[in-house]
Amino acid sequence: MIRKTTTNKSSPRNQHSNIWRNCTNFRTLKQIHALMIVNGFNSNQYALRELIYASAIAIPSAIHYAHQLFDKISEPDLFMWNTMLRGSAQSSKPSTTLPLYARMEKCCIKPDSYTFPFVLKACTRICWVTSGKIIHGKVVKYGFEWNKFTRNTLIYFHANCGEMRIARALFDDMAKRDVVAWSAMTAGYAKRGDLSMARRLFDEMPSKDLVSWNVMITGYVKQGEMESARELFDMVPKRDVVTWNAMISGYVLCREYQRAFEMHEEMRSAGEYPDEVTMLSLLSACADSGALDVGEKLNSSILEMDEGALSIVLGNALIDMYAKCGSIKKAVQVFRGMKEKDVTSWNSILAGLAFHGHPEECIILFEEMRRTKFVPNEITFTGVLVACSHAGKVDAGRGYFNLMKNEYKILPNIRHFGCMVDMLGRAGLVEEAFEFIDTMEIKPNGIIWRTLLGACKIHGNVELGRRANEALLKLEHDESGDYVLLSNIYALKGEWDGVEKVRKLMDDSGVKKEAGYSLIDSANQAFLHFLLDSKCQIPSGNRTIKSVKGKNMESVM
DNA sequence: GTAGGGTTAG
Numbered sequence: 001m002i003r004k005t006t007t008n009k010s011s012p013r014n015q016h017s018n019i020w021r022n023c024t025n026f027r028t029l030k031q032i033h034a035l036m037i038v039n040g041f042n043s044n045q046y047a048l049r050e051l052i053y054a055s056a057i058a059i060p061s062a063i064h065y066a067h068q069l070f071d072k073i074s075e076p077d078l079f080m081w082n083t084m085l086r087g088s089a090q091s092s093k094p095s096t097t098l099p100l101y102a103r104m105e106k107c108c109i110k111p112d113s114y115t116f117p118f119v120l121k122a123c124t125r126i127c128w129v130t131s132g133k134i135i136h137g138k139v140v141k142y143g144f145e146w147n148k149f150t151r152n153t154l155i156y157f158h159a160n161c162g163e164m165r166i167a168r169a170l171f172d173d174m175a176k177r178d179v180v181a182w183s184a185m186t187a188g189y190a191k192r193g194d195l196s197m198a199r200r201l202f203d204e205m206p207s208k209d210l211v212s213w214n215v216m217i218t219g220y221v222k223q224g225e226m227e228s229a230r231e232l233f234d235m236v237p238k239r240d241v242v243t244w245n246a247m248i249s250g251y252v253l254c255r256e257y258q259r260a261f262e263m264h265e266e267m268r269s270a271g272e273y274p275d276e277v278t279m280l281s282l283l284s285a286c287a288d289s290g291a292l293d294v295g296e297k298l299n300s301s302i303l304e305m306d307e308g309a310l311s312i313v314l315g316n317a318l319i320d321m322y323a324k325c326g327s328i329k330k331a332v333q334v335f336r337g338m339k340e341k342d343v344t345s346w347n348s349i350l351a352g353l354a355f356h357g358h359p360e361e362c363i364i365l366f367e368e369m370r371r372t373k374f375v376p377n378e379i380t381f382t383g384v385l386v387a388c389s390h391a392g393k394v395d396a397g398r399g400y401f402n403l404m405k406n407e408y409k410i411l412p413n414i415r416h417f418g419c420m421v422d423m424l425g426r427a428g429l430v431e432e433a434f435e436f437i438d439t440m441e442i443k444p445n446g447i448i449w450r451t452l453l454g455a456c457k458i459h460g461n462v463e464l465g466r467r468a469n470e471a472l473l474k475l476e477h478d479e480s481g482d483y484v485l486l487s488n489i490y491a492l493k494g495e496w497d498g499v500e501k502v503r504k505l506m507d508d509s510g511v512k513k514e515a516g517y518s519l520i521d522s523a524n525q526a527f528l529h530f531l532l533d534s535k536c537q538i539p540s541g542n543r544t545i546k547s548v549k550g551k552n553m554e555s556v557m
Numbered sequence: 558g559t560a561g562g563g564t565t566a567g
Contacts, residue, residue, distance in 0.1 A: 053558075057558080082558070082559080083558065086559075113559075114558065114559045117559055117560050118559075120560085121560075149559050149560045151560090152560045152561070153560050153561085154560095156561060178560095180561050181560090182561095183561050183562075184561055187561070187562070209561095210562085211562050214561095214562040214563075215561075217563095218562060218563065221563090240562095241563080242562050243563085244563085245562090245564080246562075247563095248563085249563065249564075275563090276564075277563050278564090280564045281563080281564070281565095283565075284565070287565095313564070313565050315565090316565045316566065317564090317565040318565090320566065343566085344565065344566050345565095346566090347566040348566045349566090350566085351567060352566090354567095378567085379566055380567095382567040383566085383567070386567080415567060419567095
C-alpha cells in the first residue's frame with residue numbers, strides 16, 4: 001500500500017452536503033454537474049462554489065475541467081476567483097495563475113487577504129521573479145503586506161528566487177516572526193548553498209516544527225552533505241513522509257542506491273507509508289542502477305494504490321525505469337496502458353526506444369504522436385534525432401531537425417546539434433557535419449568536436465580530423481584548462497570514473513546553453529496586458545516565454 | 558477556503 005500525496009481536503013461547506021462529500025473522483029464530479037444542470041442549479045451561486053471547489057481543489061486531476069467551468073460562469077464571486085487561483089497555483093501548470101489574476105483585475109474584482117498567497121505561490125513554483133515583484137507591489141497597494149499569510153508567502157517567494165536581501169528585510173521588519181517565516185528564511189539560505197547561515201537560523205529559531213527540520217535536512221541533502229543530513233535525521237523528534245523522502249532522494253542523488261532502498265524498507269518498518277514522491281525517487285534509483293527486480297516490486301506497490309489508477313508522473317517514471325533496465329516491452333506496455341498521458345509520457349517512451357536499440361519504433365511512435373493533440377518539445381526531438389542517428393536515417397533526421405525549427409518553432413540546443421553531427425558523422429558525411437557545425441547558432445562544445453573527431457577517425461578523414469582536434473584543444477584551452485588538468489590527474493591515477501565526471505562537468509558548464517523560445521498563446525494576452533499595465537518594459541514583438549530544461553520561465557524583460 | 562519541506566523525460 002502506498003498513500004497518495006494529494007489528500008482530498010473538504011471545505012466546511014462540504015461537511016454539510018452529502019452529495020459533495022461523496023464527490024471524490026472525476027467521474028462522480030461530472031455526474032453531479034450533470035445533475036445540477038438537469039435540476040436547474042447550474043446558476044445557483046452556492047452550488048457553483050461547491051462545483052468549482054471540488055474541481056479545482058478536492059480533485060486535483062479535474063483542474064482543467066475547473067477552468068472550463070469557470071470560464072462559463074458569468075459573474076464569479078471572489079471566493080470562486082480565489083479557489084481558481086489556489087487550484088491553478090498548486091496544479092501542474094502554475095503558470096495559468098497569473099493570467100487568471102490579470103483577468104480578475106480586468107473584471108474589477110478587488111482581491112482579499114486570501115488572494116495573494118495563492119498568486120505568490122505560483123510565482124515561487126515557477127520562479128517568475130519579475131511577475132512576483134509586480135505582485136509584491138500589488139500586495140502593498142491593497143494593504144496586505146502586514147497580513148501574516150501574505151507576508152510569509154512573500155518571504156518565501158523572495159528567499160526562494162534568490163532575493164535574500166528583500167526576504168531578510170521583510171523578515172526583520174516583522175513584529176512577530178512565526179516558525180513559517182523562520183523556515184522560509186532557512187530554506188532560502190539553504191537553496192543558495194549557504195548552509196552555515198541556514199544552520200545558524202535553524203539553531204536560532206525560537207521554536208521548530210517538523211517542516212523546519214525537513215527544510216534543514218533537505219538543505220544538506222541538496223548539497224550532497226548526507227552525513228549532516230543523517231545526523232539531523234537521527235535527532236529529529238518526529239518524522240513524516242517528507243523527512244523520509246528527503247533522505248531517500250539524497251541517497252539517490254549521491255548514487256548510494258542500496259542505502260536508498262534500505263531507507264525505504266526502514267521507512268515501512270517504522271510504519272510510514274511511501275507516497276508518490278517516494279516512488280519517484282526509488283524508481284529513478286532503479287533506472288540509474290538497473291535494479292529491475294526492485295523496480296518490479298515497486299510497480300506492484302504502485303498498482304495497489306487507489307484501485308490501480310496510475311498517475312501520469314508515476315506512469316512516466318515506470319516507463320523510464322523499464323526502458324533503462326532493458327525491459328523495453330514492459331515500458332511500452334505501461335505507456336499503452338496509461339489512461340492519461342502528458343508530453344513527458346511520450347518523451348519517456350520515445351527516449352527509451354531511441355536510446356535502447358529500437359530507433360525505428362521510436363520514429364513510428366513519433367509519427368503517432370504527431371497525429372495526437374500532444375505538441376512535441378525540445379526533449380521529444382532529442383529522442384527522435386537520436387533515433388534517426390542510430391537507425392542511420394539521415395534524410396529523416398534532416399527533415400525532423402527542420403520540422404522542429406520551422407513548424408514547432410523550437411530553437412535547436414546543443415544536444416540537438418550533437419545528434420545531427422553524430423548522425424552525419426556515422427553516415428560518413430564528415431564534411432557535411434563540419435559544415436553543419438559552421439551553421440550552428442550556438443558555440444559547439446567538446447562533445448560536438450569529439451563526436452566529429454571520432455567520425456573522422458572511423459572514416460579516415462585525416463584533414464578534418466586534425467581540424468576537429470585543433471578546435472577541441474582550443475576550446476579546452478580557452479574555457480576549461482582547469483577541468484582538463486583535473487581530468488588528466490584523474491586519468492593518471494587510473495580513476496576513470498573521475499575523468500567521466502569532470503568531462504560531464506565540462507560539457508555541462510563549458511557552453512552557454514541558449515534558452516528555447518515559444519510564443520505566448522492568445523489566451524495569455526490578458527497576462528501580457530497585465531504586465532504592460534504594471535509598467536513593466538517589454539520590447540515590442542518580444543512576447544516570449546523562455547523554456548529552460550523543460551520548465552517555462554518568464555521572459556527576462 | 559489562506560503560507561513553509563520531498564518529485565518523473567534528453
